[in-house]
Amino acid sequence: MTTEALPSAGTPPAGVPLGRRQRAIVTPEGVPLVVELADRGSRAAAFILDVVFILLILVAAGFALFFTVSVLKVWTAVIAILGFFLLRIFYFPIAELFFRGATPGKRILGLRVIDRHGGPLKPEAIVVRNLMREVEVFMPLTMMAVPSLTGAETLEQLLMLAWVGIFTLMPLFNRDGLRVGDMVAGTLVIAAPKAALLPDLTQRATRTSVPLTRGRESEASPYQFTAAQLGHYGIYELQTLEAVLRRAEAGSLAGRAEIARRIRTKIGWPDAQQPPFEPHRFDATVFLEAFYVAQRAHLERRMLFGHRRKDKHDTSGHDHSGHDKAAPGRKDRR
Amino acid sequence: MDSAVLKSTQFRREREPSWRELEDLLEKLRRGSPRSLTPQELTRLPTLYRGALSSLSVARSISLDQGLLAYLESLANRAYFQIYGPRRGFFSVAGAFLRRSFPAAVRQLGKPILLSILLSAIAALAGYFLCISDAEWYYTLMPEGMAQGRLPTSTAAELREILYETKPPAGDMLSAFASFLFVHNAGIGITCFALGFAFGLPTALLLIQNGLMLGAFFALYAGHGLGIELGAWLIIHGSTELLAIALAGGAGFALGGALLFPGAKSRLSALAETGRTAGQVALGCVLMFCIAGLLEGYARQWVLTLWARYTIGGLMLAFWALYFLQPLPPQGGATGSGDDD
Numbered sequence: 001m002t003t004e005a006l007p008s009a010g011t012p013p014a015g016v017p018l019g020r021r022q023r024a025i026v027t028p029e030g031v032p033l034v035v036e037l038a039d040r041g042s043r044a045a046a047f048i049l050d051v052v053f054i055l056l057i058l059v060a061a062g063f064a065l066f067f068t069v070s071v072l073k074v075w076t077a078v079i080a081i082l083g084f085f086l087l088r089i090f091y092f093p094i095a096e097l098f099f100r101g102a103t104p105g106k107r108i109l110g111l112r113v114i115d116r117h118g119g120p121l122k123p124e125a126i127v128v129r130n131l132m133r134e135v136e137v138f139m140p141l142t143m144m145a146v147p148s149l150t151g152a153e154t155l156e157q158l159l160m161l162a163w164v165g166i167f168t169l170m171p172l173f174n175r176d177g178l179r180v181g182d183m184v185a186g187t188l189v190i191a192a193p194k195a196a197l198l199p200d201l202t203q204r205a206t207r208t209s210v211p212l213t214r215g216r217e218s219e220a221s222p223y224q225f226t227a228a229q230l231g232h233y234g235i236y237e238l239q240t241l242e243a244v245l246r247r248a249e250a251g252s253l254a255g256r257a258e259i260a261r262r263i264r265t266k267i268g269w270p271d272a273q274q275p276p277f278e279p280h281r282f283d284a285t286v287f288l289e290a291f292y293v294a295q296r297a298h299l300e301r302r303m304l305f306g307h308r309r310k311d312k313h314d315t316s317g318h319d320h321s322g323h324d325k326a327a328p329g330r331k332d333r334r
Numbered sequence: 335m336d337s338a339v340l341k342s343t344q345f346r347r348e349r350e351p352s353w354r355e356l357e358d359l360l361e362k363l364r365r366g367s368p369r370s371l372t373p374q375e376l377t378r379l380p381t382l383y384r385g386a387l388s389s390l391s392v393a394r395s396i397s398l399d400q401g402l403l404a405y406l407e408s409l410a411n412r413a414y415f416q417i418y419g420p421r422r423g424f425f426s427v428a429g430a431f432l433r434r435s436f437p438a439a440v441r442q443l444g445k446p447i448l449l450s451i452l453l454s455a456i457a458a459l460a461g462y463f464l465c466i467s468d469a470e471w472y473y474t475l476m477p478e479g480m481a482q483g484r485l486p487t488s489t490a491a492e493l494r495e496i497l498y499e500t501k502p503p504a505g506d507m508l509s510a511f512a513s514f515l516f517v518h519n520a521g522i523g524i525t526c527f528a529l530g531f532a533f534g535l536p537t538a539l540l541l542i543q544n545g546l547m548l549g550a551f552f553a554l555y556a557g558h559g560l561g562i563e564l565g566a567w568l569i570i571h572g573s574t575e576l577l578a579i580a581l582a583g584g585a586g587f588a589l590g591g592a593l594l595f596p597g598a599k600s601r602l603s604a605l606a607e608t609g610r611t612a613g614q615v616a617l618g619c620v621l622m623f624c625i626a627g628l629l630e631g632y633a634r635q636w637v638l639t640l641w642a643r644y645t646i647g648g649l650m651l652a653f654w655a656l657y658f659l660q661p662l663p664p665q666g667g668a669t670g671s672g673d674d675d
Contacts, residue, residue, distance in 0.1 A: 027414055031387040034407055082513040085520065089620065097427065100419030112415060116606070120418040123427050124435070125606075128613025134521070135528035167531070180531055184589065185613065186606025192415070193408035197353065198401035202343050239400045246401065296398050297340050303396065304341070 023176065023188070025118035035114065038189040040177050042109045047137075049105035050095075054087045088138065092130040097123055102192070116188040125185040132181035140164045201245055202293045223290035229267040230298040236311035238299055241292050245285075260284035263291060342397035349389050353409060356382035360412050383413040431614070437658045439614035440581060446591060447584030447615075453538060454545040454580060461549025466557070475550040484551075490558040497560070497567045498638050512631020519575060520623040523582035527589070527616035534590020541583045548576075566640045569647030570633055575626035577654055578619040585612035585619070622654075 018024060021037045062079055095103040101113040101121050113129070115121045143161055171177045182188060244259060263269075264287075299309060359379055362370055371379070390406040397403065440447065464471040469486040484493060522540070529536035555564040588608050596604035629650070637643055 027387065027410075028418070029384060029387055031391055031410070033390075033410055033414060035411060077510045078513050081510070081517050085517040089520075089524075094424065097420050097424070100415055114415070115418070118414075118418075121420050122610065123420055123431075124610040124614050126420060127617050128609050131524055131613055131616050132528050132531070134524045135531070139525060180528075183602060183605055184531065184609030186603070186609065193411045195404045195408035197350070197357075197405040200343055200346055200399060200402065202340055202399075235398055238398055242400050293340075296342075300340055300342055300396060300398055303398070 023190075025114065025116070025188075027118050028120070033118065035188070035190040036193065037177055038111045038191050040171055042111060042191075043171070043177070043189055046103065046105035046109045046111055049108060050092065050103050053104055054084075054091055057087060057091075058083050089131070089134075092133065093123075093126045096126045096130070101126075106189075110192045110194070111189055112192045113187050113189055116182075116186050121187070125187050129179075129181035129185035129187050132179075132184055135164070136167045136170070136180050140168055198246060201242060201289065202296060223287060223294070225267070225291065225294040227298070229269065230295055232267050232312060233295060234309035234311040234314050235299060238292070238295050241288065241295070245288060245292060256284040256288060260287050260291075263288070342393070342399055342402070345389075345392065345396060346399075346402060349385070352382055352385050353389065353406070356386055356413055357409060360409075360416060363416050379413075380417060383410075383417050386410045386413055431617070434662055435614050436618040437660065438662055439611045440618070440658050442611050443584050443588045443615055446587035447581055449587055450537075450541055450583030451580045454541050454548075454576070454583070457542040457545025458549040458552070461546035462553045462556075463549075464546075465550045465553030469557075472550050472554060475546045477547075484554065486554060486557070490560060493555060493558055493560055494563065497563050508631055508635060512627045515630050516624050516627030519578075519626060520620045523578055523619045523623055524616060526579065526582040527585040527612060527619070530586025530589030530612070531593070532590070533594055534587045537583050537586030537590065541579070544579060563640065566643035566647070567634065569651075570637065570643045571626045571630035571647075573647045573651040574622055574629060574654065577651075578622035578626060581615050581622070582619040585615040588612040588615075625650075 018034065019036075021039075022034050023037060024032045024034055026032050058079065061083060062076065065076075065079065092103055096106075096113055099107060102111060106112065113121060113126070115125065140161060143157070143164065167180050170183075171179045176182075176188065178188070241259075244256070261284075302309065355378070359371065359375055359382065362375075386406065386409050390403075390410045393399075393403055393406050461471075461475055465475065472481075472486050484496060526537050526540050529540070552561065552564060555561055589605065589612050592604045592608035593601060599607070629646070633646060634643070637646060
C-alpha cells in the first residue's frame with residue numbers, strides 16, 4: 001500500500017557505495033552514517049525471545065504470588081489477564097527506553113532501533129512503534145486462537161485474517177523491512193555494528209618487506225613501481241587485494257602466488273626489474289604487500305586531486321599513461 | 335615514490351588514540367549505566383564522538399583502507415547510539431508525558447477527535463431512533479454476547495436489577511472484574527488507534543458500531559422508563575471510557591488522514607510525524623481505560639444512588655475537561671518530552 005514511498009533515508013556519503021542491506025542516515029551533525037539493516041529473521045527471533053521473557057516473568061510472578069500470598073484463584077486470574085496485557089504493552093517500550101533502543105531480545109541478537117532520519121530516538125516514537133504491535137501480532141493471534149471472539153463465520157474469519165495479515169507481513173513488502181510500527185513511528189531497526197580496528201597494511205608491509213632494516217620506515221621498499229605500472233588498477237581491485245592480504249593472515253596462503261603472477265603480467269613487471277629478481281626467492285606476499293602500498297599511495301594521491309578511480313574499467317579522467325594530469329571537468333560520481 | 339608514510343597512515347597515527355579512548359568509553363557504557371563513567375569521561379564523550387565523525391568524513395575522502403573505514407563507520411555508529419539514543423529515567427518520561435505531552439497531543443489532534451466524537455454521536459442517535467421505531471432493530475444492532483439477557487422482552491424490573499446489582503461480588507472478584515474490563519476496553523482503544531493505519535476505515539466502523547450499540551441500549555431502557563437510571567449507571571465510568579474511545583478513534587483518524595492527505599511531505603514522513611502524536615494519545619487512552627475500569631469495576635458496584643453516580647461521573651468529566659484544556663506548562667528543557675519539530 002505504501003511501499004512505493006519508501007524512505008530516502010539520506011544521501012549516501014560521497015564515493016561510498018551502499019550495499020543492498022545498507023542505508024545512510026544523516027546525524028544531527030550533518031555527517032552521513034552507513035547503517036546495516038537488520039535481518040528480518042533475526043528480528044523475528046528477537047521478538048520470540050522477548051515473548052519468552054514476558055512469559056517467564058509472568059510465570060515467575062505467578063509462582064511468587066502462589067507461595068507468598070494465600071492461594072487465591074482470583075489473583076491468578078488477575079495476573080493472567082492484567083499481567084499479560086500490561087507486560088505486552090509496556091515491556092517493549094520500557095526496555096527500548098532504558099537499553100537505548102534495544103529490548104533484551106534485540107540486545108542478544110545485536111539489533112537496535114534508530115530514528116529513520118538519524119535524529120535522536122524519542123520516547124514517543126518508541127511508544128508508538130510498540131503500540132502498533134497490538135494490531136500486527138496480538139490481534140491476529142487472538143483471532144486464530146479464539147475464533148468465537150469475533151462472532152464471525154469461518155469465511156469471514158478467513159477474510160479478516162487475510163486482511164490483518166497484511167499488517168503482520170508488512171516487513172516482507174518493503175525493502176527496508178519496516179513493520180507497520182516502524183512506519184508510524186519513523187524508526188528503523190538495524191544490526192548493531194561491531195568492527196575492530198585492523199592493522200594498517202601499509203605499516204606491516206614496510207615491516208616485512210624490509211626485513212633487515214635499519215628500522216626506518218621511510219626506507220625505500222625493495223620493490224619500486226613506476227606510475228605507469230600503477231595506472232592499471234582502481235579502488236575495487238585495491239580493496240580486493242586488501243581483503244586477500246588480510247584473509248591470508250588467518251592462514252590460507254594459497255592463491256597468492258597466482259595473484260602475484262597475474263598482477264606481474266598485467267603491469268608488465270619485468271622479471272629482471274630491480275631489485276635483482278631471483279625466481280626461487282620471489283616471495284608472493286612481499287611482492288603483493290609492496291604492490292598494495294604503492295598502489296594505495298598512488299590512488300589516494302589521485303583521490304586528493306578529486307579522482308576516484310572506481311575500478312580498472314574506469315578510465316575517466318585518466319589516461320593509461322599513469323600521469324596525474326588532472327583532467328578538467330572530471331568531478332566525481334555521487 | 336615514498337610509499338612508507340601515506341597521508342592516510344599519518345592521519346590514522348594521529349587520530350588513533352582518540353578513537354581508542356572513545357571505544358573504551360563506549361565499551362564501559364555498554365556494560366554499565368551512564369553512571370559508571372566519571373564526570374570527566376562523560377564530558378569527553380560528545381567531543382570524542384564529534385572527533386570520530388570528523389575522522390570518518392576525512393577518512394572517506396583520503397583513505398582507501400577498508401579496514402580503517404569499516405572501523406570508523408562502526409565506531410561512529412556506536413557512539414551515535416549512545417549520544418542520540420533515548421536515555422531518560424522512567425519517571426522523567428512519565429512525568430513529562432502526564433504533565434505536558436498527553437494533553438498537548440490531544441489538543442493537537444483536536445479535529446480528528448471531534449470527528450470521532452461526532453461520528454459516535456450520530457451513530458448513537460441512529461441506533462436510538464432505529465430501536466425506538468422498531469424494537470426488532472435491537473437484535474440486529476446488539477450482539478448476543480453484549481446483550482447479556484437485556485432484551486426488549488425483558489421486564490422493567492429485570493432491567494432495573496442489572497443497573498443496581500444487589501449482590502456485589504466478593505472483593506477479589508471485583509478486582510478480576512475490573513482488570514478484565516480494563517484489558518478488554520484498552521484493547522479496543524488501541525485497536526481503534528492502530529487500525530487507523532488502514533486509512534481510518536476500520537476505526538470508523540468500530541466507532542459506529544460502538545455508537546449504535548449505545549443508542550440501542552438507551553432505547554431499550556428509555557422504553558421502560560429507565561433512561562435516567564441507565565444514564566447514571568453509564569456515566570459513572572462512561573464519562574471516562576467513552577471519552578477515551580473517542581480519543582483513540584481520533585488518533586486512528588489522524589493516522590488515516592496522514593496517509594490519505596500527506597500534503598507536501600512524503601506519505602511515510604507525514605505518517606511518522608502524525609504517528610508520534612497519535613501514539614501519545616493512544617497511550618494516554620490506555621491510562622484512561624485503566625481509570626474507567628476501576629470506576630466500572632469498583633465504584634459502580636459500591637455506589638448505588640442515582641445522584642452519587644451522576645456526581646462522580648460529572649466530576650470525572652469536569653476533571654478531564656480541565657486536564658485537557660488547562661494552560662500547558664512551557665516546554666521544559668531537560669524534563670520536557672520531545673519537541674514538536
